[in-house]
Amino acid sequence: MAKKSLGFVELEWVCPTCNSRNPGSSRTCQGCGSPQPPDVKFVAPGQANITKDEEVARQATAGPDIHCPYCDARNPAGAKVCKQCGGDLTQAEARPAGELVRNFTTAGPGVVKCTTCGTENPANLRTCKNCGAPLPVVKPAPAPKPQAAGGNSCLLIGIGVVVLLVIGVFLFMMLGGGGERTTTVGTVVDSRWVRTIQIMGLRPREYTGWLDDIPADATLGACTDEVRAVVQEPVANAREVCGTPYAVDQGTGFAEVVQDCVYEVLEQQCRYTVNEWQPVDVVTEEGSGFNPTWPSLTGRQREGERTEQYQCVFTVGDTTYVYETRTFAEYQHCLPGSSWTLETNASGRVLSAAPAE
Numbered sequence: 001m002a003k004k005s006l007g008f009v010e011l012e013w014v015c016p017t018c019n020s021r022n023p024g025s026s027r028t029c030q031g032c033g034s035p036q037p038p039d040v041k042f043v044a045p046g047q048a049n050i051t052k053d054e055e056v057a058r059q060a061t062a063g064p065d066i067h068c069p070y071c072d073a074r075n076p077a078g079a080k081v082c083k084q085c086g087g088d089l090t091q092a093e094a095r096p097a098g099e100l101v102r103n104f105t106t107a108g109p110g111v112v113k114c115t116t117c118g119t120e121n122p123a124n125l126r127t128c129k130n131c132g133a134p135l136p137v138v139k140p141a142p143a144p145k146p147q148a149a150g151g152n153s154c155l156l157i158g159i160g161v162v163v164l165l166v167i168g169v170f171l172f173m174m175l176g177g178g179g180e181r182t183t184t185v186g187t188v189v190d191s192r193w194v195r196t197i198q199i200m201g202l203r204p205r206e207y208t209g210w211l212d213d214i215p216a217d218a219t220l221g222a223c224t225d226e227v228r229a230v231v232q233e234p235v236a237n238a239r240e241v242c243g244t245p246y247a248v249d250q251g252t253g254f255a256e257v258v259q260d261c262v263y264e265v266l267e268q269q270c271r272y273t274v275n276e277w278q279p280v281d282v283v284t285e286e287g288s289g290f291n292p293t294w295p296s297l298t299g300r301q302r303e304g305e306r307t308e309q310y311q312c313v314f315t316v317g318d319t320t321y322v323y324e325t326r327t328f329a330e331y332q333h334c335l336p337g338s339s340w341t342l343e344t345n346a347s348g349r350v351l352s353a354a355p356a357e
């Protein structure tokens with residue numbers, strides 16, 4: 001993920017003595033003159049005025065300010081003696097830097113209500129335009145919550161379960177599972193065979209693929225730019241996709257405003273057609289008896305998949321049963337007048353059949 005700097009923004013701090021909001025660059029309170037204590041953090045400004053001004057950048061990145069070990073006063077990085085008390089600053093502690101500034105937003109200026117007189121002030125003001133009282137820190141509106149999809153997916157799972165149950169019960173009944181199985185002896189009255197051959201033809205088939213993967217003999221259709229890869233650093237033909245800007249406290253009263261970005265590599269994805277051998281017709285030959293033949297093809301026709309099916313037809317009293325043999329060899333035992341032991345279910349399906357002893 002690439003970090004992209006949008007510039008710098010001056011933060012604020014709130015004086016614990018008089019509650020005044022102070023610009024980050026101000027090391028002592030503009031309301032009462034107290035120095036900013038080490039434990040008072042910088043907060044997001046009422047309105048983010050992001051700047052790339054070189055002087056601001058230099059000031060922002062000069063290194064975190066330090067606090068006097070004697071009077072706590074905030075001094076610039078590198079200062080030797082305290083501006084407040086003249087104390088030696090060689091043992092001074094630096095303010096924390098690199099922390100995320102909470103509630104930072106680049107959204108337009110909001111309004112802030114004066115807690116003293118109730119006047120609504122633009123968020124960039126620190127004192128009330130009506131009565132001059134210090135204004136409270138602006139709270140940004142909470143981000144909208146992403147829509148929960150939980151309810152719907154529960155419903156879908158519910159429907160899925162019901163559908164599966166219905167299919168299950170249906171199959172159970174179809175296959176006669178659990179139903180009565182009857183064993184009888186049937187007499188063969190007919191033997192039938194069906195043989196098919198697919199006829200193949202060269203026909204166009206449509207595909208979608210990346211332009212550089214398309215076979216040379218394909219016919220090219222419409223192309224669109226699509227994301228082929230997401231990379232962490234900028235490259236040619238890439239679309240920059242950046243997250244919400246956030247502010248990183250520099251310890252100087254300023255924050256750097258940064259965005260995490262990724263780069264979507266766009267390439268042409270195209271529809272194309274190629275001619276492929278596909279089944280275009282089926283020829284069938286059928287008959288009775290034990291000398292089945294395959295349908296004949298003309299010399300110019302290209303042969304595809306073959307199928308063969310063999311059936312033995314029995315009668316038991318007035319009832320006719322049809323049994324599909326598993327192999328041609330089994331079918332050859334299906335001699336007219338021969339007796340077979342049949343296992344059938346309630347719906348008349350032959351579950352198994354074998355020549356009777």
Ligand SMILES: [Zn+2]
Binds near residue numbers: 015017018033034
């Ligand atoms: Zn103050």
Ligand SMILES: [Zn+2]
Binds near residue numbers: 069071072083087
């Ligand atoms: Zn001091």
Ligand SMILES: [Zn+2]
Binds near residue numbers: 115116119128129131
């Ligand atoms: Zn006011």
